Amino acid sequence: MNSTTGDQASAYEPYVGVRPYRQDESAKFFGREKEARQISDLWQGNRMTVLYGPSGAGKTSLIHAGVLPLLDPQRTDVLPIGRVSHASAFPIAALPEHNPHVFGLLSSWSPEERPTRLAGLTLRGFLQERPIREDPYGDPVLVLVAIDQAEELFGDALPDRRHREWFIAQMVEALDEDPNLRLLISIRDDHLDTLIEYEPKLAGFDRGRFPLGPLSRPCAVRAAEGPLAGTGRSFADGVADHLVNELRMVKSESGPWQRVIPSKELYEPGPLPFVEPFRLQVVCSALWRSWPGNTPVISDLDLLRHVKKDELLADYFRRSITEVAGTDFAGDRAALTDWLRRTFVDEHGNLQKVPEGRTTTAGVPNSTVRVLLDRHILRVDLQAGKRWYELAHHLLVDPLTQEDAGEEPIRRDAGAEEYLRTAVLALGDGHYEMAAKCAEEAANRSGGDTRLQARIESFRGNVMYRRGDIEGALAHYSQAAVLFETLGATTTVGQLLAAIGRLRVRQGRPATAVQELQTALNRLPDDVSIHTQLAWALWYDGHARAAVDLLTGLLDQEGNVPEALRARGEISADMGVATAALTDLERIRPLQWPRSRAARAFALALIGNLSEAEQQLAEALDEADDDHLVLMYAARVREATGDTRDAADLARLALESASPPLPARLIAEARRLIALPSTASAPSRRSPGS
Structure with a gap:
């Protein structure tokens, strides 16, 4: 092919390549006019609409460049297209405990809002806060919300399943609340069956489906x-x-x-x-x-x-394989090529399928398989409820079987910002290894740009935090705070100090956490989340009364703050102030967090309502029977029911919990329970961990 001349390098690029179209590129978007009109009508006419199709069918482009331009702004209130995953350089350890899917969607809908505030909101709460828009006749307009790439909801890990259940419950609650709310879900077709499993929860809403195939x-x-x-x-x-x-x-x-x-x-x-x-x-x-x-x-x-079309497509596949190798295979293109060839091409050069494993497929992490799927190197087929992967095209066989396939150099011309953007996307998709490698490469290329270096360090802290590496997260957050301090970025330093304070509690160093969080408050005195976390640090450090006083002052000033109510309710339960605990926890029902359910169960036991306490406790243990505080509340409920043997077992499990360790006062309480004379209640009792 000829190289591009200056005359050809037009500022107007008529084709966008393999990335999705944006809404401002609708003038370039052709071929899907009929589908755009149909989806626009379905979205506005049904409470929930599902757009589904294979990877690469153009679902995202169709929504942004095809459907959105058709919507009448005088008759519809359209929120930004949402995702249920989120990643940025903001120190996520500074956020209160939250549902990542809810937080991801709210961050999409309101990208300028403070993350600490969004993390404390429900979908219904966020939508209720928005002003009601009316059409020219004074009637409320339709509120249109969309979730793109909804397959991100369906991870296999237990926390993913819990968060998914809570997310869908919140979406149902929001739809119940507002009859003008309309939901569009875009999902890869191999996940459609999983989404359909939740249709009984949506039985009260009219629904539409739209399959999207090739052109x-x-x-x-x-x-x-x-x-x-x-x-x-x-x-x-x-x-x-x-x-x-x-x-x-x-x-x-x-x-x-x-x-x-x-x-x-x-x-x-x-x-x-x-x-x-x-x-x-x-x-x-x-x-x-x-x-x-x-x-x-x-x-x-x-x-x-x-x-030469076949050559162009083969070249695209080669470049894509090279780029994936540069992030997910430590730059070893030959290893990735060899794995693709051995796994998906038989000895006769024919394509063959392999089933998806629980965490790996043919020895490669499923996160890497998903990257290959997004790059159109692999395709997925659903058979008998199981996903099978194969090469997306026969044109891939030659690039994989050529003898020099492994000799193409890894691309090295990308800058730090490009690597950081790739890392952010990878973390949002749950590709932790890829995110870490790209962030490290971004740091290596950041040169003397202090602000960029600081952003990268904060992001690397996020990656370590998501991977469960508390020490690594602390190191990167601390370095980011030093760099932002030299730039005079007071707010960002405060956020990083808040993240460090939370991690100090996880380390079992609550006194240090109190100091870090007080310093963070000096910089961000109006941040509700930091006040709440400081109260938790005080409680861990043995100052429960001071923690309650701090939360009471905050609630008197700010009104109904769910995370503060939750903290005061749980701490009050621990202190044995059952009525106050139940009052606070009732104000934030339904209780989604297992620890809050366990605290409520203990408060119910304290007032003698043992039957309801046992029911609430069973729910909490089913969802988080390895949480040290859940286990301690459970042990104390068991003592109240007279089952000291189970109470001792649960207390022993709570002592063995590593992150974070129990506060000193609860360590003493656990030892007291372990030393109680052994008695058991009815044989139908639930044993810990069952």
């Missing part, structure tokens, strides 16, 4: 020709059709989309051909970059001369 041949021609309007360039008659014809795919019996070989029978009746949007974008983007500057109209001959 039909006429629509693909429009997607190729349409963006060229106004560029001074165009295809000659029939050339775009010829281009699309070369890219057509039909569904094969084995699953993947396979290329249609051009022949004289192409225009005769037969199987309906399709074109994958990402393939069309790869080829059209390359064609635009190589378009001869003195050729305003491209002919078939020009097309054949300048664009």
Whole structure:
């Protein structure tokens, strides 16, 4: 292919490549006009609409560039398109305990809001705070919300399942509250069955579904020709059709989309051909970059001369493999290529499928498999409720089987900001190893830019925190605080000190945590979350009365602050002030956090309501029977019911909990319970950890 000349380097790029379209690029978006109108109607006409299709079908582009421009701003109130994952350089350890899916969605809806405030809100609470908009006739307009890439909800780890259940419960609550709320969910089709499992919870809402597949041949021609309007360039008659014809795919019996070989029978009746949007974008983007500057109209001959479609797609796959190797395979492209070849190509050069494992697939972490899926290197097929992976295209076989496949150098020209952006996206998707490697590379390339270095260090602290490495998180947050201090960034330093204070409690150093949090408050005196965390640190340090007084002052000043009510209710329960504890915890029901349920169970036991206490405790233990405070509340409830043997077992488990260790007063309480004479209640009692 010819290199791009200066005349060809137009400021207007008609094709976006493989990334999704943005709303401000709707003038370039062609071929999905019918689908955009249908989804717009479904979204506004149903309480919940599900848009589903395979990876690469263009769901995100369709929503942003196709559907949003059709919505009447006088008759709809459209929130920014949301995601249930979130990652940024903000020190996430500074946030109160929160549901990450709820926080991710609220961060999408209100990106300028303080993260510490968003972390304390429910979906219903956030939506209730928004002013009601009315149409020209004085009627409330529809409130349209969308969740893109909703497959991020469906992780397999137990905390993921809990957070998913709570998230869906909150969404149902929000829909119940506002009859004008309309929800659009975009999800990969291999997760549709999992989403459908939650339909009984949504039984009271009218629902619509819309499947999105590849582009039909006429629509693909429009997607190729349409963006060229106004560029001074165009295809000659029939050339775009010829281009699309070369890219057509039909569904094969084995699953993947396979290329249609051009022949004289192409225009005769037969199987309906399709074109994958990402393939069309790869080829059209390359064609635009190589378009001869003195050729305003491209002919078939020009097309054949300048664009060899199979080579372009194979080159895209090579580059994608190289980029994934640079992050997920420690730069070892040969190792990644060898794994892909051994796993997905048999000895005869045919494609083969492998099933997804619980955490790894054919020996590679599932997080890496998801990256390969996003890059269109792999595709997923759902069979009998199980996911099977295979190469996305037969064109991948040659790049994987060529002898020099491992010799392509890893790309090294990206800057620190680009690596940091990649790291942020990787962390948002749960790819911790990839996030750590990209963040480290960003740090290596940051040069003398102190602000950028500080942002990178804060982000690296987030990665360590998500991985459960408290010492690593502390080191990076502390370094970030030093760097931001030199820049005079008072607010950011306060947030980092708050994060460090929370981690000191996790370390079992509450006195140091109190000092760090008081210093953070000096910088951010109005931050409710820091006040609440300081109260927890005081309680851990043995100053329960001071903690309650601090929270009472905060609530008197700020009103209903859920995290402060929750903290005061739990601490009051621990202190044996049952009525006050129940009053506070009732104000934030339904109780989602196991520790709050366990605290309420203990308060109920203190007032003699043992039956309800046992029921509440069973729920808490089912969800978090390894939490040291849940175990201690459970032990004290068991003592109240007369089951001292179970109380001793639970107290012993609580003492063995490592992060954070029990406060000194509760260590003494646990030892007292362990020393009690052994008696047991009815044999139907629930044993710890069962």
